[in-house]
Amino acid sequence: xxxxxxxxxxxxxxxxxxxxxxxxxISGHNTLYWYRQNLGQGPELLIRYENEEAVDDSxxxxxxxxxxxxxGVDSTLKIQPAELGDSAVYLCASSxxxxxxxxFFGEGSRLTVL
Amino acid sequence: xxxxxxDPGPLSVPEGAIVSLNCTYSNSAFQYFMWYRQYSxxxxxxxxxxxxxxxxxxxxxxxxVDKSSKYISLFIRDxxxxxxxxxxxxxxxxxxxxxxxxxxxxxxxx
Numbered sequence: 001x002x003x004x005x006x007x008x009x010x011x012x013x014x015x016x017x018x019x020x021x022x023x024x025x026i027s028g029h030n031t032l033y034w035y036r037q038n039l040g041q042g043p044e045l046l047i048r049y050e051n052e053e054a055v056d057d058s059x060x061x062x063x064x065x066x067x068x069x070x071x072g073v074d075s076t077l078k079i080q081p082a083e084l085g086d087s088a089v090y091l092c093a094s095s096x097x098x099x100x101x102x103x104f105f106g107e108g109s110r111l112t113v114l
Numbered sequence: 115x116x117x118x119x120x121d122p123g124p125l126s127v128p129e130g131a132i133v134s135l136n137c138t139y140s141n142s143a144f145q146y147f148m149w150y151r152q153y154s155x156x157x158x159x160x161x162x163x164x165x166x167x168x169x170x171x172x173x174x175x176x177x178x179v180d181k182s183s184k185y186i187s188l189f190i191r192d193x194x195x196x197x198x199x200x201x202x203x204x205x206x207x208x209x210x211x212x213x214x215x216x217x218x219x220x221x222x223x224x
Contacts, residue, residue, distance in 0.1 A: 004157070031210045033212070035214075040122060040216075040217075040219075041122075041216050041217065042120070042202050042214035042215050042216045042217045043158070043202070043214045044214075045211075045212075045213065048210060048211065050210065055210075056211065091157055091158075093157075095210065097210055099146075099206075100145075100146035100163070100165060100206050101210075102148075102160045102163070103158075103160070103212055105157030105158050105159070106157050107155070107156055107157050108155075108156075108157055110155075
């Protein structure tokens with residue numbers, strides 16, 4: 001079974017530039033998560049999807065961040081414009097959506113904003 | 115107050131030592147508790163999973179939940195250099211809502 005796939009693994013951009021991250025979850029997983037992990041900290045939830053619906057986006061900075069999950073499979077997270085403080089690892093995870101179920105993570109997309 | 119608090123360390127121990135990692139959480143209604151392990155430049159992977167109170171053992175690893183104190187622990191016996199990683203405690207708030215602690219960075223020295 002293929003794991004969660006994220007791309008790109010690394011991205012370096014200058015501030016005010018746009019950037020996009022892509023995630024392909026495990027087949028059959030209806031719940032998809034985007035987390036942001038700052039250096040030396042734990043993952044912080046940005047947005048959670050159940051199928052196509054964003055059910056929790058309360059921590060997503062909506063002035064510059066956007067996300068979509070078309071057809072309830074792949075997802076894209078976009079930042080426009082990027083700021084220096086956006087430098088972090090962006091983790092995508094998926095799960096079957098069962099009570100207490102395990103989250104499966106991708107390897108993350110490491111963003112550096114100069 | 116954060117929903118789950120974890121001392122970020124770092125923690126450095128000699129090979130063979132017993133390691134104790136701890137977290138506290140804020141809401142006594144939480145029932146599902148996990149420990150994830152994250153190697154450098156990798157995504158977190160589930161290590162241990164506990165429902166409600168009590169202990170759960172898996173090889174050299176023991177997860178413990180004390181709901182009266184809202185305290186969760188992970189013990190590693192006979193620690194190995196390969197155990198060097200960041201350990202994240204996590205709680206399930208509801209059906210699909212997972213929140214993580216800050217993570218404790220562990221180094222096991224040969």
